[in-house]
Amino acid sequence: MKLTKNIPARTIERMVLYKRLLSDLLSKGQKTLFSHQLAALAHNTPAQVRRDIMTIGHEGSPHKGYDIASLITRITAILDGSKDRSIALVGVGNLGRAILSYFTYRHPGLTIVAAFDTDDSKVDRVISGCRCYHIREFESKVKELDINVGIITVPATQAQAVTDMMVAAGIRGILNFAPVPLKVPDTVCADRIDIASSLEKLAYFADHLKQHE
Amino acid sequence: MKLTKNIPARTIERMVLYKRLLSDLLSKGQKTLFSHQLAALAHNTPAQVRRDIMTIGHEGSPHKGYDIASLITRITAILDGSKDRSIALVGVGNLGRAILSYFTYRHPGLTIVAAFDTDDSKVDRVISGCRCYHIREFESKVKELDINVGIITVPATQAQAVTDMMVAAGIRGILNFAPVPLKVPDTVCADRIDIASSLEKLAYFADHLKQHE
DNA sequence: TTGTCTTTGTGAGTCACTTCACAGTAAGTA
């Protein structure tokens, strides 16, 4: 359960997926599974699954495979899923609102507890179950609600400014939907989701796959 | 301009970013730049930039750097950005609508030309400038409008069924917002954007970064 | 008991991408 040897980001991503798949299985009453079964569900290889499970320091038995319940417990421990995550969202436009409503049926352990905007017509309203504040209250709310992850859904021109504000307020992880890369100190982790870029990449491979991936 | 030696996916992703950054610069009147300048904008290294540009078969000159206009042209040619892409979206829920409205101020070369749903209250309406059809018309519309990229914003339970339908209709690239991995033949390219997963990953690294990334 | 079967755990190999480091070169200077 210690195992402080850095777990690669790719493995963490797969862990999140494994956890979801395993939880489904468990709720259907399945108790145990083999690496090749999980591989089929996750669309990767048995060797990959075994390596991943080894990486997080868990083990199965050659004949019964892996115990689903204890594997979920282990993954949850790794992901720190025990503590509920409080998340802030900045930029209550179309995309921001969609994400808010997407998260109302709350995902396990992830809750958007506050939204922020500069537009007074949005401030102090409750949108999809989430209260909206003026952005000048950001830092105090972050402290008050113990938020350490932020979502950015503002226009590109403001993304870096919002980022800087988040960093200053003590946010440690940022999910950025604006189509610009953000500069953050290396004590902060930033990820970008860029729908237009993804589509362009897809459009490229839609044509160019002779045998590619 | 030929250069049929497979370009890695990562390089393609950066190309999309470079194109946007360079277009900004060009519109501000800048004619030329050096690898270290583009690297600063893209938040990567000069060596990476030079390698990328080499990979797509372009070159600069040691003293003037790269010519922005011709580099954009080259990248655009690589990405096939010349032809306008027609995209279909299936699942006009919250997220689907947000994406539609996000794309109304149309991104260069990318247009969502049709949306599909099973809900009759949405069918035949125009939402954010995009006409919504019943899903049973999918295949005929794909043919009619020459669509080869699809966006999936339906619930997880229906994602695979929609995928199979897309594949059958001849779609070659799929952007999937449902939190399940899709099975597609290797003639089709599928990408998943999973907001909840991204947040969980971020939450993990928000804590666990000693020196990580 | 021994043998067969199935699956795990993992060292070693492979592969793909990134970074290093330097030769080559054009522009400016005198």
Add this chain to the structure above:
DNA sequence: TACTTACTGTGAAGTGACTCACAAAGACAA
């Protein structure tokens, strides 16, 4: 002309993730 400077292009080394392939081990059979 030769000298300096600042950058590109790229072979080679490095890095990190994935896959292979096989020893080890439990389960079952007879």
